[in-house]
Amino acid sequence: MEDLxxxxxxxxxxxFINPRNVLEDLDSYDHDGYGKTGNVKCGDEMLFVIxxxxxxxxxxxxxxxxxGCASAIATTSKLSELVIGLSLEKAxxxxxxxxxxxLGGLPENxxxxxxxxxxxxxxxxxxxxxxxxxxxxxxKEETRIIxxxxxxxxxxxxxxxxxxxxxxxxxxELTKAGTVCGECxxxxxxxxxxxxxxxxxxxx
Amino acid sequence: xxxxxxxxxxxxxxxxxPEVKKEIIEKMDVFGNPSSMHSYGRTARExxxxxxxxxxxxxxxxxxxxIFVGSGSEANxxxxxxxxxxxxxxxxxxxxxxxxxxxxxxHPCILExxxxxxxxxxxxxxxxxxEFGKININELEEKLADKPLLVSIMMAxxxxxxxQDIKKFAEITHEKGAFFHTDAVQAVGKIPVDVNELGVxxxxxxxxxxxxxxxxxxxxxxxxxxxCPLIRGGHQERDRRAGTExxxxxxxxxxxxEMRKIEMEEETERLLKxxxxxxxxxxxxxxxxxFIGHPTESIPGTLNVSFMxxxxxxxxxxxxxxxxxxxxxxxxxxxxxxxxxxxxxTGISEEFANGSIRISMGRETTPEDIEYTIDSFAxxxxxxxxxxxxx
Numbered sequence: 001m002e003d004l005x006x007x008x009x010x011x012x013x014x015x016f017i018n019p020r021n022v023l024e025d026l027d028s029y030d031h032d033g034y035g036k037t038g039n040v041k042c043g044d045e046m047l048f049v050i051x052x053x054x055x056x057x058x059x060x061x062x063x064x065x066x067x068g069c070a071s072a073i074a075t076t077s078k079l080s081e082l083v084i085g086l087s088l089e090k091a092x093x094x095x096x097x098x099x100x101x102x103l104g105g106l107p108e109n110x111x112x113x114x115x116x117x118x119x120x121x122x123x124x125x126x127x128x129x130x131x132x133x134x135x136x137x138x139x140k141e142e143t144r145i146i147x148x149x150x151x152x153x154x155x156x157x158x159x160x161x162x163x164x165x166x167x168x169x170x171x172x173e174l175t176k177a178g179t180v181c182g183e184c185x186x187x188x189x190x191x192x193x194x195x196x197x198x199x200x201x202x203x204x
Numbered sequence: 205x206x207x208x209x210x211x212x213x214x215x216x217x218x219x220x221x222p223e224v225k226k227e228i229i230e231k232m233d234v235f236g237n238p239s240s241m242h243s244y245g246r247t248a249r250e251x252x253x254x255x256x257x258x259x260x261x262x263x264x265x266x267x268x269x270x271i272f273v274g275s276g277s278e279a280n281x282x283x284x285x286x287x288x289x290x291x292x293x294x295x296x297x298x299x300x301x302x303x304x305x306x307x308x309x310x311h312p313c314i315l316e317x318x319x320x321x322x323x324x325x326x327x328x329x330x331x332x333x334x335e336f337g338k339i340n341i342n343e344l345e346e347k348l349a350d351k352p353l354l355v356s357i358m359m360a361x362x363x364x365x366x367x368q369d370i371k372k373f374a375e376i377t378h379e380k381g382a383f384f385h386t387d388a389v390q391a392v393g394k395i396p397v398d399v400n401e402l403g404v405x406x407x408x409x410x411x412x413x414x415x416x417x418x419x420x421x422x423x424x425x426x427x428x429x430x431x432c433p434l435i436r437g438g439h440q441e442r443d444r445r446a447g448t449e450x451x452x453x454x455x456x457x458x459x460x461x462e463m464r465k466i467e468m469e470e471e472t473e474r475l476l477k478x479x480x481x482x483x484x485x486x487x488x489x490x491x492x493x494x495f496i497g498h499p500t501e502s503i504p505g506t507l508n509v510s511f512m513x514x515x516x517x518x519x520x521x522x523x524x525x526x527x528x529x530x531x532x533x534x535x536x537x538x539x540x541x542x543x544x545x546x547x548x549x550t551g552i553s554e555e556f557a558n559g560s561i562r563i564s565m566g567r568e569t570t571p572e573d574i575e576y577t578i579d580s581f582a583x584x585x586x587x588x589x590x591x592x593x594x595x
Contacts, residue, residue, distance in 0.1 A: 016518075017525065022591045040594065041542065043515050043535040043558040047593040067594035069517035069536040110536075 009104035015074035023063035035123025044068030048120040071110035075117040112162035149180030161195040209527045210573045214566035221415035227459040255458030264398035276389040276410035277313035279423035282434040284317045288325040289432035296430045302353035307331040308549040336498040337366030348380040359391035363546040364497030365506030374403040393464040416460030420453030475504035485578035505565035513595025514588040522584040533560040
């Protein structure tokens with residue numbers, strides 16, 4: 001009976017209980033790229049290392065470690081399965097949505113865990129590019145400032161959406177965007193809607 | 205080891221005591237409105253008033269000082285909200301913007317109400333705690349100079365179990381002419397609570413934390429203390445709480461209290477022993493842990509422990525798969541952005557707070573349960589640490 005009541009899908013549960021490709025020991029794992037993201041305050045941190053076939057530009061193996069909840073663990077585990085054998089280019093483009101889909105869905109308030117996994121992988125790939133003088137392949141992340149008064153970036157608004165903000169007021173509460181002159185209101189809403197669509201398929 | 209089903213979340217809620225269940229079933233057909241004058245009403249009224257006597261005498265109050273409410277949260281909301289009443293007949297005092305002193309470790313029903321009322325109706329100040337979750341009396345004394353109208357401090361904390369020195373706090377509060385409220389939801393029925401001994405003006409209690417039914421609580425209001433109802437528009441509860449009485453809830457509440465009277469002392473001794481075993485078992489089997497809360501001044505069945513390098517929700521869900529029900533103060537499960545405000549208030553780092561697990565035992569907890577729980581921790585924690593980037 002307790003299985004029926006589990007808040008996660010069977011797939012998430014499986015990866016949580018039997019995580020794949022866990023990194024045993026960083027020092028003895030010869031890797032070509034290393035990435036680490038997360039925030040211990042929010043309760044998750046993720047480390048991702050990859051081995052790359054330099055000729056074919058394919059990820060031949062990867063390992064990970066995660067400090068976090070069941071979704072964070074399952075997401076990284078699933079991601080590690082997905083990327084082995086994938087070209088760097090394709091792996092670099094894996095979206096949180098794809099990971100969530102592969103897992104058969106995650107509770108809405110856990111979506112940010114999947115974003116973190118994908119960021120750790122991206123960081124590892126970028127590390128590989130840097131080590132191999134391929135910086136031109138690194139995509140510059142948008143760090144556009146949306147609210148000038150409170151210096152709030154697009155990224156922070158995205159995070160607010162991932163943390164559960166579904167309207168302008170809540171985004172304001174979480175980021176302080178638009179709480180001074182209010183000039184940026186329309187832009188904040190635009191950015192908020194963009195990420196609501198991207199992460200949650202909101203019909204907007 | 206054979207899988208068991210073990211409930212270790214008694215601070216969240218408790219199963220009905222078999223005697224309570226029996227009593228409620230027996231009274232199931234008492235349907236009359238206690239406010240009606242006919243025989244149906246009178247029967248219901250008699251049940252309600254007998255229950256009121258039982259509960260009042262359990263905490264040393266008179267029956268007239270007990271108001272039945274829908275929950276502990278409602279009782280707490282009532283106390284805070286009544287401060288803002290300007291009506292003459294309520295006699296609150298009519299301060300334009302009364303000040304209230306409370307603590308940073310209260311239940312959200314106090315903290316969020318304070319936050320809401322602070323927008324325009326009250327000024328709220330929050331006392332800090334030491335590393336054990338104890339409120340410092342000197343800080344309260346200092347803040348009392350600001351002439352608050354009310355001081356509200358919980359008697360025992362739901363997350364870490366720490367018990368406060370309510371008697372002393374009430375005493376110095378009264379010296380400065382303010383009212384004193386204590387949320388004793390986690391204390392009543394677990395440790396001795398006597399309103400006269402404590403000297404409080406308001407005290408909150410709840411049935412479902414002590415093997416009674418959900419949806420019924422009570423507020424003690426000392427005779428002569430001003431009052432303004434939160435739910436208005438009816439003469440029930442001597443004009444202090446409108447709405448037809450929850451007769452069955454009230455009857456169950458009283459039965460639960462009656463059973464506490466009989467069982468509390470023995471159970472306390474038993475739970476303290478189990479807690480020692482649990483604590484020692486965890487300590488011996490798992491390195492890099494930290495117990496949160498006061499080592500001795502704590503409610504008997506509650507133990508809060510944090511495991512370095514692992515996140516609480518992951519622990520909780522692994523325990524759930526092993527058949528053990530506990531709760532966690534981690535950010536992931538709190539529904540808010542950060543880990544438990546109570547644990548952070550004790551000065552513990554966010555990382556440690558995110559790895560905290562609350563084990564709360566009760567009358568059905570056995571030594572075998574605790575043994576199984578220790579074994580489960582010893583199996584799960586290393587497993588999670590092995591895959592953790594923080595250990």
